[in-house]
Structures are given as structure tokens and as C-alpha cells.
Amino acid sequence: MNLAIILNVVIQGVLTGLVYGLMALGLSVIFGVVRMVNFAHGEFAVVAMYATYLLFVTFGLDPLISLLPIAAAFFLIGFLLQAALVNRFVGRSEHEQFILLVGLAIIIVNGLLMIFGPDARPTNLPYSFDSYAIGPMFIDKARVYAAIGALVVSAALFAFFRYTATGTAIRACADNLTGAAVVGLNVKHLYALTFGLGLACVGAAGALMVTIADASPLLAQAFTLLAFTIVIIGGLGSMAGALVGGLLIGVSEALASFFLAPSMKSMFSFALLVAVLVLRPQGLMGRRA
């Protein structure tokens, strides 16, 4: 087998994986702090894809630019959603949270279906078919841009959690909820901020995702599972873990699609997931609870 071809496939996987990682980062942040699985995560990603598509066809905005207003809008949506609805479900049993968010997911997917119909909407960027030639390899320009975008947004989020007072306060809630409440942190407000940040991540990821896939309601559920899988593989509560998990899944999907069949790619993700759950349940980068 030609090594250059395989390397090409791996690089494609890495670039895709970084966008996956950003999407999973949103889930991980929410999961790690609010202790709730956002079962409507992939659905939000697809909403962002449609928003990017619309901004592109009406104003000709590049996904890398529309990423910013979409992330901001998603932050607001997430903040309001947590403050108005989800906060009541914090600390309640998992199946109740599950039904709430699955209900939301059903509404989003079918709302999209009502508005846009079942056909996939491609965002045909002017540079969609450009690529960089490095030696014998060809690397999609659009995916390189998307990967860089994902890295920048992730770095911004890391910096926020590391260097700002609010970020530190949110980490305190994640580490020790009682302690955080005792020192007077407004936990519900911080939870709403966190949910907003998580959705901002998924909004940005969705904007970049149009370079990888065409917007379609059918993607939503697969994205939710994908993000969930990546977070568990990478390690719950570990932000670096989400990115590493994203890379791993991106590469494994790319290799499985290349060597076997594209329809079988997620089989390997799930096999990887089962292996991680059994051998290292805290995830690759997670700390043991």
C-alpha cells in the first residue's frame, strides 16, 4: 500500500477530528460542570450548520466569519435555556434529564425537517475544491481552515477557563459544588454561563462542520452519539481529552472508511468506546474519580 495515500487519509482524519473535538468540547464542558448529558448536542450542531448555510447563501459569508455571530447567538440560547428550563433539572435523576433533552432534540430535528425538508444542503465555498499539494499529498484547503478555526476557538476556551475569574469560578463548581456554594458563588448563574459556553462551542463547530458534511437533519443523532463517544474516550471533565478523543475518532473513521466501507466507520468508534470503557473507564486523559 502506498504510504503517501495512507498518510493523506490520516491527515484528513486529523483535520476532521479537530472539528469533532471542538464539538465534543462543548459537551464535555457541560457534562463536566453541570453534570448533565446534553442529548440534544448534535441537534444544535446541525442548527449551526443550517445557520452557516443560510448566512453563506444570503450574504456570502464565509463559515470562518459566520462562526462568530453563530457562537454568540448560541451562547445566548444556551444561557437562556439553562436559566429558564434546564436548571430545574440539575441534580434530578438521569432519566428525567434525558427525557427533557430528548424532547428538545426531537423538536429541533423535526423543526429543521419542517423548514428545510429532508434534502441535504451543501455549502459550496469558492475554495471547496482547492487543496494544498505537499509532495505527493493533497490536503483540502477548506478542512485546513476548519481545523485552524477549531484550534483557535478551543484555545480561546482554554484561556478563558485558565486565566479569567469567571472561568476559575466555573472550574470550582466542577471540582467541588458544595465548596463553591459555601464561598458564595452563584452556582445557577455559573451553570447558565457554562451551558452557554458549551453551546457556543457546538455552534462554532457546526459552522466549521459545513466544510466536512452537507447540512441535513439526519446528521443530528449521529453527531450527538459521536460527541458523547469522544468525550467518554477522551475522559470526562478533561478539555484536552475531548480534543484528543476527537482526533482519535477522526483518524479511525478516516482509516475505516478508506480500508473498509464508509458505512462501517462508526463501528470502529463504538468498538474503541467499549474498549476504553472496560479498560480505562475514566477515559484516556481523565483522572480517576
Added chain:
Amino acid sequence: MRAMWSAIPRRGRVILLVLVALLLTAPLALDRYFISVLILIFYFAFVGQAWNIMMGFAGQLSLGHALYAGLGGYVAALLWFYFGIGPWLGVFAGVAIAALFGAVIGWLGFRFGIEGVYFALLTIAFAEFTRIAFDNMAFTGGAGGLFLLYDASRAHEWWNLRGGPLLFYYLGFALAAGAALLTAWLARSRIGFQWLAVREDQEAALSLGIDAFRAKMIAILISSSMTAIGGVLLAFYYNSLFPAQAFDISRSIEIILAPIIGGLGTIFGPIVGAFILTPLGEGLIALTAKFGIDVPGTKAVFYGLTLMVIITLRPDGVWPWLKRMLGLDETKP
């Protein structure tokens, strides 16, 4: 049996007997459409009860129950399709395979301490893995599906599940009622109390000498076996199977909605939930058709909205509330 009966208050017994009598005689008065809706209600009450045993009593969140229903249906259908082995025999093979998968998932999950949403994801992973595998296997019909021929000359073979709606109606009724009786019996048995102990506080249960691993394994074995029986019923009722439907996570979600909306960990919860949700879905189809809204997805949007409203207003499910309304509150769940 007698103890279970006497645990129901007097008024409850009357209501229960009237409802059973109504359901047994209903086919005399109902047309095909209503019978088909009731068949679905019985199916969801049955598989919902199976899930309820695992989640409501033993406290283990499975989001991959479509796996067991799909395996049961596929195994029985394949035996019939290739070898002409009837489902009354095939159901045993289907149950055995589904229980084997249940045992593997349970062993992995419970032995390695995978709990809560992690366990839920493990169950999803197995169901999705199986879905993709069936999509790519030729002898199961692959993604194109598996079809059972409906031969009118064999329509009298009720033992092979080759009959009309009435056969499935009474079979569905028997399964739903049987599952409720089984759950009521289990809930009063030693294992039932062990499940509750493990569900409420596993550490405390272990310190009392309860074998939590064994209790949870029994729960997943019973639950997966029952769900596989439901899958066989559905496969022979619809005469077709597609991996993208049979193993899909949306099928798993369908299975768990009735017990949660009805009332988790109660015997009548899954039944009440099925009687709410199935007619709700059907009613929404009829309503959207009546108002001429033929945009796909409209029905599901209202369905999702209803789920959110019910879980916000009645987090314990409808049955505990309904029980108070009917004045049956002294009943032990």
C-alpha cells in the same frame, strides 16, 4: 397471587376488572384501525415493562433496548425465512441470543463498575454496533431489509403467528398483562427487594450482604429476554425488518418513553404511559392530517413538546398522580 390481589384496594379491583373485561371484548366493537392502535399500546406496555424492571426496579439505565428487540425479531424471522422454523420455537432462540448479549453487556458494565450515563452509553454502543453489522451482512438482507412473505393460505396457522390483527391483539394483551403480573410478583419477591436496595444505595446494599452483581445480572437477563419476545411479536406483525429501524436508538427511546411518562418503578406505569403516548402519536397524525398540515415533522414537534411538558410537570410520571386522583393511594407500588 392472592397476596398481590389483596394488595389492591377495593375500588382499584373494580376498575381493573372492568378495564380487563372492556379490553377483552373491545375487538367486537372496534374497527381495524383502533385494533392496530391497541396492538401497539400492548406492545409498548410489554417492552416498557421489561425496561421498567431494569431501570425502575434495579436502577440500571439502558438506552439500547432496541438491541434485544431487534435480535429477537431477526433471529426468529431468519429461522422462519430460511428453515421454516415457526416463531413459537424461534422465540426461544431469539430470547437466548438476546439474553446472551444482555449477559455480555451486563457483565462488562457491572463487573467493571460502569454506571449511570456511562452504562447507558455502553448499551447504545452495542446497539449501534449491531445495527451497522446487520446493515453490512448479506444473509440478514443487509440494509435493504428482511421480508416475510404473507401467504393467505397459511393465515390459520396461529401457532406460527400467521394470522390477522385479532391474533396479535389477544397475544399482545396476554403479553402486556403477563408482564405486569410477573413484575408485580418480582416486586414482592426477595430479588425485587434486593433490586430496590441496590437502586437506592448500592454501598449500603453490599454492606448488608446483597450480591449486587447477581441482582443486576438477573435484572438484565429478565429484561433482555422479555424485550426479545416483544421483538418477535413485532417482526411477525409487520412482516419486515430493517436494521436502520430495528436497532436504531430512536427505537430504544420509544421503548423507554412509556414507563418514564407513566411512572418508573411502578407496575401500572408502563401501561398508563403506553395508553397515553401511542394514542397521542396517532392523534397527532390524525390532527395534522385534518388541518391539512402535511409538512413532515409537524407531528413529532408536538410529540417532543408533550414529552418536555410532562417531564417538567410530572417528573414521577402520570400514574402516581392518577392513582391519587382515583383515590387508590394506599396501593403499594
